[in-house]
Every structure is written in C-alpha cells, then in structure tokens.
Amino acid sequence: AQTVTQSQPEMSVQEAETVTLSCTYDTSESDYYLFWYKQPPSRQMILVIRQEAYKQQNATENRFSVNFQKAAKSFSLKISDSQLGDAAMYFCAYRSARGRDDKIIFGKGTRLHILP
Amino acid sequence: NAGVTQTPKFQVLKTGQSMTLQCAQDMNHEYMSWYRQDPGMGLRLIHYSVGAGITDQGEVPNGYNVSRSTTEDFPLRLLSAAPSQTSVYFCASSYSKPGYYGYTFGSGTRLTVV
Numbered sequence: 001a002q003t004v005t006q007s008q009p010e011m012s013v014q015e016a017e018t019v020t021l022s023c024t025y026d027t028s029e030s031d032y033y034l035f036w037y038k039q040p041p042s043r044q045m046i047l048v049i050r051q052e053a054y055k056q057q058n059a060t061e062n063r064f065s066v067n068f069q070k071a072a073k074s075f076s077l078k079i080s081d082s083q084l085g086d087a088a089m090y091f092c093a094y095r096s097a098r099g100r101d102d103k104i105i106f107g108k109g110t111r112l113h114i115l116p
Numbered sequence: 117n118a119g120v121t122q123t124p125k126f127q128v129l130k131t132g133q134s135m136t137l138q139c140a141q142d143m144n145h146e147y148m149s150w151y152r153q154d155p156g157m158g159l160r161l162i163h164y165s166v167g168a169g170i171t172d173q174g175e176v177p178n179g180y181n182v183s184r185s186t187t188e189d190f191p192l193r194l195l196s197a198a199p200s201q202t203s204v205y206f207c208a209s210s211y212s213k214p215g216y217y218g219y220t221f222g223s224g225t226r227l228t229v230v
Contacts, residue, residue, distance in 0.1 A: 009156075035218045045206065045221035091158060093218070103149065103174065104208075104219060108158035 002027045004094050006107035013082045014115050021077045021110050023092030031097040034075045039089040087114045118142050122207050122222030129197040129229045137192040137225050139207030147212040148190040152176065152203040165190055166212055197229045
C-alpha cells in the first residue's frame, strides 16, 4: 500500500523568506500524481500544485514550486517570498494513475507559521 | 457557484444518535469520497464512490454508511454516534479519469459527539 510521510509537523519562516516543506512517499507504481494542498484556518482545502510522475520538469505555480525526485520518492514544496496569508496546514498527497477507483492518500500535514 | 456543498457546517450529537451529513456537487464528477480529519492524523478515507450505485470502503469505514443514488449526491450516515466520531468531515469529488485531477473539497462539517 502506498504511504505519504511528512516528517515536519510544524515549521516557521520569516515573512518574505523562502521555506521548503518535505514530503516522501512509498509506492511500487511508476505512474501517479502528487499534490500539495493548503488548509488555512478557514478549514477549506485548497489545491496548491500538482505534479505528474512521468514529467521530469518540476511544477511551478507563482511563488510555489516543487522539487520532484522520482528515484528518491521525494516531493518537496518550496514557497518563495512567504506572505502572512501562506500560514496554514499543508498536506502532501498521492494518487495512483492505475484506474478509476484510485484514492488520494494524504500525509499527516505540516503546519506552517509565518513570522512578521 | 459550482463546487461541493456540505451541510451542516457544525453539529453536536448525543451518543447513540444517528444523523446524515449531506454532500452535493454540480460538476458532474464521477468520483466522490468522505474523509475525516483528526489532529495529527491527516485526512483518512471513510468511504468512496466511483459512480452512481457504486460505493466502497476506505481506511476507517466502521460506524458509517453511504449510498450513491445519483451522480450529484453522496450522503454519509452515522448509524449510532460515538465520541470517537468527533471529527471534522470533508466531502470531496473529482473526475476519475485520467486521474490527473486533484479533489474539489467541501467546506467541512465539524461534528462533536457528547
């Protein structure tokens, strides 16, 4: 069974600095998708960025980018120029590309604090 | 606005009571699921459905029941509430193919069982 591990329960970063959140996963499959979700205090789950495993190029969305290392099964999220609105719980997630009933598996989350 | 609608947003139940959490989506998503979120545990899958008439169990299905009579609706029933079911519940939906898509989430239901 696939697993997703986020080894940092909490992190803090100074406003305007860069922070990297770590995520590792375990799978025997070669084709899958990886996601980072953000959950602010409002509780709403927001998709931040996604990566297709067959693409070598790292995904980027404005200030958010990933470092996808397929061989190492690592999928870290980099947030540049951190803003107060980035304070949230961040979840790393995995979804197999095998078939239609494949579920998204979440890590336990990293709570990110932004220091003014 | 298109999206996933969950009701209610908050609920307090007494032990042994039953209730249904409602979930509806208007995006014609085939795939719908229910997660519970507990501190330090991330999101754990309760039940999911890949289409009308098809449901299956996730990681923590005990004490919950689901059905999927239409594409749009996927209610979650608590049969006899227990304090261990105190949690935040999320409904989520997505296209099932090609699997690239992440989920669209509802806004969650905070359930307290006393």
